[in-house]
Amino acid sequence: MYAFAYHRPATLKQAASLLRKTEGAKALSGGQSLIPALKMRLADPPVLVDLGGIAELRGIRLEGTTLIIGAMARHAEVAAAKEVMTGIPALAQLAAGIGDRQVRNLGTLGGALANNDPAADYPAAVLALDAVIHTNKRAISADRFFKGLMETALKPDEIITAVAFPLPTRAAYVKFRNPASRYAIVGVFVAETAGRVRVAVTGAASCVFRVKPMEKKLAGKFAPEAIAKVRVAADKLNSDIHASAEYRSHLITVIAQRAVTAALSGK
Amino acid sequence: MNITVSMTVNGKPVTAEIDPRTLLAQFIRENLRLTGTHVGCDTGQCGACTVHLNGHAVKACNILAAQAQGATLLTIEGVRGVDGGLHPMQAAFREHHGLQCGFCTPGMVMNAIDLVQRHLHPAEEVIRAGLDGNLCRCTGYHNIVKAVQAAAARMAADTTAATLKQGGQA
Numbered sequence: 001m002y003a004f005a006y007h008r009p010a011t012l013k014q015a016a017s018l019l020r021k022t023e024g025a026k027a028l029s030g031g032q033s034l035i036p037a038l039k040m041r042l043a044d045p046p047v048l049v050d051l052g053g054i055a056e057l058r059g060i061r062l063e064g065t066t067l068i069i070g071a072m073a074r075h076a077e078v079a080a081a082k083e084v085m086t087g088i089p090a091l092a093q094l095a096a097g098i099g100d101r102q103v104r105n106l107g108t109l110g111g112a113l114a115n116n117d118p119a120a121d122y123p124a125a126v127l128a129l130d131a132v133i134h135t136n137k138r139a140i141s142a143d144r145f146f147k148g149l150m151e152t153a154l155k156p157d158e159i160i161t162a163v164a165f166p167l168p169t170r171a172a173y174v175k176f177r178n179p180a181s182r183y184a185i186v187g188v189f190v191a192e193t194a195g196r197v198r199v200a201v202t203g204a205a206s207c208v209f210r211v212k213p214m215e216k217k218l219a220g221k222f223a224p225e226a227i228a229k230v231r232v233a234a235d236k237l238n239s240d241i242h243a244s245a246e247y248r249s250h251l252i253t254v255i256a257q258r259a260v261t262a263a264l265s266g267k
Numbered sequence: 268m269n270i271t272v273s274m275t276v277n278g279k280p281v282t283a284e285i286d287p288r289t290l291l292a293q294f295i296r297e298n299l300r301l302t303g304t305h306v307g308c309d310t311g312q313c314g315a316c317t318v319h320l321n322g323h324a325v326k327a328c329n330i331l332a333a334q335a336q337g338a339t340l341l342t343i344e345g346v347r348g349v350d351g352g353l354h355p356m357q358a359a360f361r362e363h364h365g366l367q368c369g370f371c372t373p374g375m376v377m378n379a380i381d382l383v384q385r386h387l388h389p390a391e392e393v394i395r396a397g398l399d400g401n402l403c404r405c406t407g408y409h410n411i412v413k414a415v416q417a418a419a420a421r422m423a424a425d426t427t428a429a430t431l432k433q434g435g436q437a
């Protein structure tokens with residue numbers, strides 16, 4: 001690791017001012033992506049601002065038809081929270097399938113979204129559920145948040161504070177996971193919210209994306225056979241040692257159909 | 268610039284001045300000289316470095332010591348049974364041959380104890396999924412799963428006995 005100065009502020013305001021003061025300063029949440037990056041010297045922030053001591057970033061609550069999850073909520077907390085299990089069971093299930101137990105005990109929602117790994121799970125949920133990302137400066141819609149390979153709409157000194165998820169009428173996430181890394185080779189989140197259907201795919205390309213032709217078909221008929229013939233072209237998908245672009249293209253349709261079936265069965 | 272960290276480790280308060288880059292695993296092994304916590308991969312994959320941070324299993328190689336400021340930490344050295352001898356999980360690993368070289372064992376035991384505390388009677392699939400973050404190059408896992416099942420039964424019996432002793436309801 002390159003040397004850095006470490007701060008552990010108690011309030012969001014202090015954290016924001018620390019991030020603003022030094023160019024290249026970075027927030028630290030669970031550290032499950034940032035610590036490995038620091039070890040490999042892929043990142044060299046002169047200052048780390050640990051958000052772990054800020055109480056206002058915690059908490060999970062239901063407000064009417066919206067589920068609000070604090071940025072520092074650990075994956076294990078989201079997986080086990082009653083509010084999530086009753087409000088959006090698909091989201092609890094997604095959180096329970098991230099990495100392994102030890103990773104879930106540290107990793108956070110805010111960190112996972114800010115990181116925007118192309119194979120991460122949460123971005124698919126946020127995009128399909130049309131969630132709103134709240135920061136210390138503004139509210140950002142999911143469609144405008146994910147910008148590209150590990151790139152988001154966040155400014156360097158901007159801190160995610162919470163995410164607001166509108167409750168769907170039905171939803172499901174199915175992940176075809178890489179058994180070694182546990183990340184998604186292809187993951188599809190399907191959600192129907194207030195009569196509109198959204199389908200988001202992670203793991204397949206450089207950034208999470210929606211499949212609008214599938215959304216249109218499913219809005220007409222919410223059934224797996226409705227999308228059996230919709231294919232995402234391979235030319236924009238990833239090819240790597242885990243899977244070819246053609247294979248991923250095939251998988252997206254298969255996994256999306258399984259997600260629709262799961263959403264229909266309410267499991 | 269060095270920073271000061273304080274935490275409670277295996278029931279004892281500790282304070283030290285450290286480089287902020289110090290990993291929790293490094294702090295435990297090199298500052299506290301508690302070398303039961305192993306470092307296998309140092310990349311967050313193998314689970315050999317698993318300890319309990321405020322009662323939750325975490326990989327000590329993937330967190331800064333500074334992030335554990337004020338926390339309560341339990342390492343394999345602090346694990347023991349109600350009678351002061353081996354913890355049921357340790358005894359079960361021995362009895363069921365849940366280890367060969369023993370390198371993965373401290374991490375396996377720490378994660379398994381946390382798992383059983385949250386799933387009182389875990390099915391085999393729950394155990395296998397729960398130990399997903401711990402790699403073993405020797406055993407092939409079968410005897411580890413058997414050990415965790417046996418320990419879970421013992422731990423449930425111990426909890427019942429302790430509750431009855433306190434005059435509560437099991």
Ligand SMILES: Cc1cc2nc3c(=O)[nH]c(=O)nc-3n(C[C@H](O)[C@H](O)[C@H](O)COP(=O)(O)OP(=O)(O)OC[C@H]3O[C@@H](n4cnc5c(N)ncnc54)[C@H](O)[C@@H]3O)c2cc1C
Pocket residue numbers: 026027028029030031032033034035051071097098099100103106107108109110111112113114115117119120121122154158159160161181182183184310311312329
């Ligand atoms: C072995 C292993 C397996 C994993 N498997 C999976 C998996 O299957 N699926 C999956 O999705 N992920 C997986 N992960 C990643 C894990 O989910 C991380 O926890 C997550 O990606 C990052 O969250 P964090 O809280 O640890 O963030 P950190 O590592 O602390 O931070 C990540 C980035 O986000 C920034 N950041 C953090 N918090 C905020 C905030 N509130 N506002 C703005 N910026 C912020 C940091 O500056 C940094 O750039 C795995 C990790 C490991 C080590």
Ligand code: FES
Pocket residue numbers: 305306307308309310311312313314315316317326327328329
């Ligand atoms: S040494 Fe920490 S996970 Fe391998």
Ligand code: FES
Pocket residue numbers: 365366367368369370371372402403404405406
């Ligand atoms: S007993 Fe040798 S690695 Fe598990």
